[in-house]
Amino acid sequence: MGDSETIAQRHRQIFAPLTQMRWPFWATVIPLAILFSWSFFAFGWQYVWGLGVTGMGHPMSWAFYLVNFVFFIGISHAGTLISAILRITNAGWRTPITRAAEVVTVFALAAGPTNILFDLGRSIKFHWVAIHAQFRSPLLWDFTCIMTYFVTCVVFLYVLMIPDIALLRDHFPRRKWVYQLLSLEWRGTERQERILKKASTFLCIAVIPIAVSVHTVVSWVFGMQTQPMWHSTIFGPYFVAGAIYSGIAAIILVAAILRRVYHLEDYLHPIHFNNLGLLLLTMSLLWFYFTLAEYLTTFYGGGVDELAVFWSKMAGKYSPLFWLMVLFCFIIPFPILALKRTRTILGTSITSISVLIGMWLERYLIIIPTLSEPRLPYVRGAYMPSWVEWSMMAGLCAGFTLAIILFSKFFPVISIWETEKEEKKREIFQSESI
Amino acid sequence: MYRWGMVIDLDKCTGCQACVIACRQENNVSFAGEKESKLGRAKFWMNLVSEVKGNYPDVEMRFIPIPCMHCDRPPCTIVCPVAATYKNPEGIVAQVYPRCIGVRMCISNCPYSVRYFNWYEPTWPEEYKKGFNPDVYQRRKGITEKCNFCIQRIRKAKEKAKREKRRIREGEVIPACVETCPSEAIYFGDLNDSKSQVSKLSKSRRAFRLLEEMGTEPKVYYLKEGEWNGG
Numbered sequence: 001m002g003d004s005e006t007i008a009q010r011h012r013q014i015f016a017p018l019t020q021m022r023w024p025f026w027a028t029v030i031p032l033a034i035l036f037s038w039s040f041f042a043f044g045w046q047y048v049w050g051l052g053v054t055g056m057g058h059p060m061s062w063a064f065y066l067v068n069f070v071f072f073i074g075i076s077h078a079g080t081l082i083s084a085i086l087r088i089t090n091a092g093w094r095t096p097i098t099r100a101a102e103v104v105t106v107f108a109l110a111a112g113p114t115n116i117l118f119d120l121g122r123s124i125k126f127h128w129v130a131i132h133a134q135f136r137s138p139l140l141w142d143f144t145c146i147m148t149y150f151v152t153c154v155v156f157l158y159v160l161m162i163p164d165i166a167l168l169r170d171h172f173p174r175r176k177w178v179y180q181l182l183s184l185e186w187r188g189t190e191r192q193e194r195i196l197k198k199a200s201t202f203l204c205i206a207v208i209p210i211a212v213s214v215h216t217v218v219s220w221v222f223g224m225q226t227q228p229m230w231h232s233t234i235f236g237p238y239f240v241a242g243a244i245y246s247g248i249a250a251i252i253l254v255a256a257i258l259r260r261v262y263h264l265e266d267y268l269h270p271i272h273f274n275n276l277g278l279l280l281l282t283m284s285l286l287w288f289y290f291t292l293a294e295y296l297t298t299f300y301g302g303g304v305d306e307l308a309v310f311w312s313k314m315a316g317k318y319s320p321l322f323w324l325m326v327l328f329c330f331i332i333p334f335p336i337l338a339l340k341r342t343r344t345i346l347g348t349s350i351t352s353i354s355v356l357i358g359m360w361l362e363r364y365l366i367i368i369p370t371l372s373e374p375r376l377p378y379v380r381g382a383y384m385p386s387w388v389e390w391s392m393m394a395g396l397c398a399g400f401t402l403a404i405i406l407f408s409k410f411f412p413v414i415s416i417w418e419t420e421k422e423e424k425k426r427e428i429f430q431s432e433s434i
Numbered sequence: 435m436y437r438w439g440m441v442i443d444l445d446k447c448t449g450c451q452a453c454v455i456a457c458r459q460e461n462n463v464s465f466a467g468e469k470e471s472k473l474g475r476a477k478f479w480m481n482l483v484s485e486v487k488g489n490y491p492d493v494e495m496r497f498i499p500i501p502c503m504h505c506d507r508p509p510c511t512i513v514c515p516v517a518a519t520y521k522n523p524e525g526i527v528a529q530v531y532p533r534c535i536g537v538r539m540c541i542s543n544c545p546y547s548v549r550y551f552n553w554y555e556p557t558w559p560e561e562y563k564k565g566f567n568p569d570v571y572q573r574r575k576g577i578t579e580k581c582n583f584c585i586q587r588i589r590k591a592k593e594k595a596k597r598e599k600r601r602i603r604e605g606e607v608i609p610a611c612v613e614t615c616p617s618e619a620i621y622f623g624d625l626n627d628s629k630s631q632v633s634k635l636s637k638s639r640r641a642f643r644l645l646e647e648m649g650t651e652p653k654v655y656y657l658k659e660g661e662w663n664g665g
Contacts, residue, residue: 058474061542
């Protein structure tokens with residue numbers, strides 16, 4: 001592994017964020033922290049007065065919180081999954097993006113289920129889901145899968161960071177007590193390397209089925225219900241595809257921002273964004289295919305209750321949002337990603353923002369229109385989120401961003417030991433070819 | 435074993451809403467107020483919906499009282515993550531208020547939309563509070579509530595019958611809505627007793643159930659002359 005001092009010198013750009021805290025850092029962190037704290041006030045308000053302070057009512061009993069829940073779980077999807085798949089397939093270009101992807105996964109996975117906590121009538125009794133578990137409920141399957149996924153992803157991120165933490169331990173004497181503890185006595189011996197390799201291979205294989213199960217089960221929270229346009233077998237794969245789609249978009253955006261802010265141009269090359277852009281392109285086509293399949297089947301089959309929801313999305317009161325979703329999820333991303341000329345860092349970043357907005361709209365359009373048009377035609381509802389719900393959403397996004405920023409101040413956002421390994425491999429390859 | 439059921443004769447219903455009021459009084463159902471009602475926060479364990487069919491001059495107005503259907507295959511009970519709702523052995527879909535944590539999945543999975551959530555701490559007009567029914571649990575904010583066929587009355591009747599070592603007689607126990615209906619359009623009784631009025635009426639050629647095609651097997655039957663082409 002070479003001398004830690006020379007490695008640190010060579011990768012000083014990766015180390016820089018850990019040591020420097022200039023005004024842009026504070027200028028970002030302080031507003032985010034204010035927004036984040038504000039959401040605590042909003043939650044307190046809701047806790048004291050009841051869920052009536054939201055825009056929900058009868059029959060719109062699930063709304064914004066569930067939308068954000070599904071959205072963030074979706075974001076969490078690509079990170080570790082992509083990282084694992086790229087590791088298993090030995091895709092060399094993955095190295096500089098895997099760490100960022102795993103971080104996005106872990107924090108999105110922390111943010112998602114928090115929405116369920118907000119959504120409960122009696123949030124303080126949340127733990128009853130565990131102690132009075134009723135396993136016929138899809139929510140319980142959800143709870144189980146998400147917890148498993150969360151633990152696996154945290155372990156995944158941590159295990160693959162141990163050699164880097166050991167490097168930090170040698171490099172930052174003042175923070176040694178934390179890094180010492182976390183580095184688990186890593187010395188880079190052959191035995192340790194062997195264990196790490198075994199552990200990471202095991203985790204890579206384990207995390208893929210878990211990741212697929214998580215979003216499938218999230219979709220079943222809706223798919224298992226009797227409501228029109230929820231009760232559909234396509235929901236599992238549709239949600240998984242949508243989740244990976246929004247997840248890749250989140251990774252691209254985070255990678256582009258990190259590259260810009262922390263000057264990681266030497267590590268994150270346009271080719272990385274090109275490759276991620278191609279993945280995103282594949283997912284955008286898959287998204288289009290699934291959406292078409294779902295809506296065409298509903299339209300053609302023509303169940304009365306389903307059609308009521310269908311038309312409310314196509315031409316009714318939800319149609320502006322629906323067509324915006326199509327615009328953001330397909331019409332904007334597809335041409336930008338399809339052309340090599342526009343599949344640049346800027347191009348993929350713009351697409352990613354578009355996809356993230358579009359996928360959020362998709363979650364909204366899955367939940368709200370169905371609830372506003374239940375089967376029995378006597379109860380009808382409309383929904384408009386209140387300031388509490390907007391605050392919680394803003395706070396959640398702020399918290400998510402804040403967590404990533406703080407992480408980048410304590411741990412390298414690019415895997416140093418893997419970059420080293422990659423370089424060594426390249427050197428050997430070059431010397432052999434000469 | 436009893437199997438409680440209800441029959442509502444729509445040909446007799448005048449849409450007077452006495453059942454709605456009686457239910458509210460009997461079960462301490464709280465008031466939402468006009469503003470909150472518009473946001474969908476009003477609670478009607480017994481809900482009377484009206485429906486206008488057709489255009490002038492060929493207009494028909496229909497009234498449909500909708501309590502909980504007490505399905506034999508309830509979609510709401512299986513989705514509760516903490517088992518706060520269940521179908522009791524007598525077929526009543528009951529809510530365990532202290533156990534409910536307000537997930538509201540039962541509400542979204544009820545095809546009849548007859549489960550209601552306490553969006554706020556329940557409120558009543560001051561003078562109304564003197565008339566509270568002491569036999570009914572006081573719900574708090576953040577939990578779901580619903581019609582339970584006036585289970586407190588059934589319990590009382592069962593205790594009395596047990597003391598006298600007999601079954602509950604026909605007509606001995608009736609929910610508040612049945613008791614109050616001025617046109618006697620609502621019937622209640624044991625569907626397992628083939629001689630009971632509800633069991634006879636439920637087999638009437640006029641009988642139908644809401645969303646029968648969903649296979650939820652409701653125990654609330656409606657009677658209507660002619661074709662039912664709504665719901």
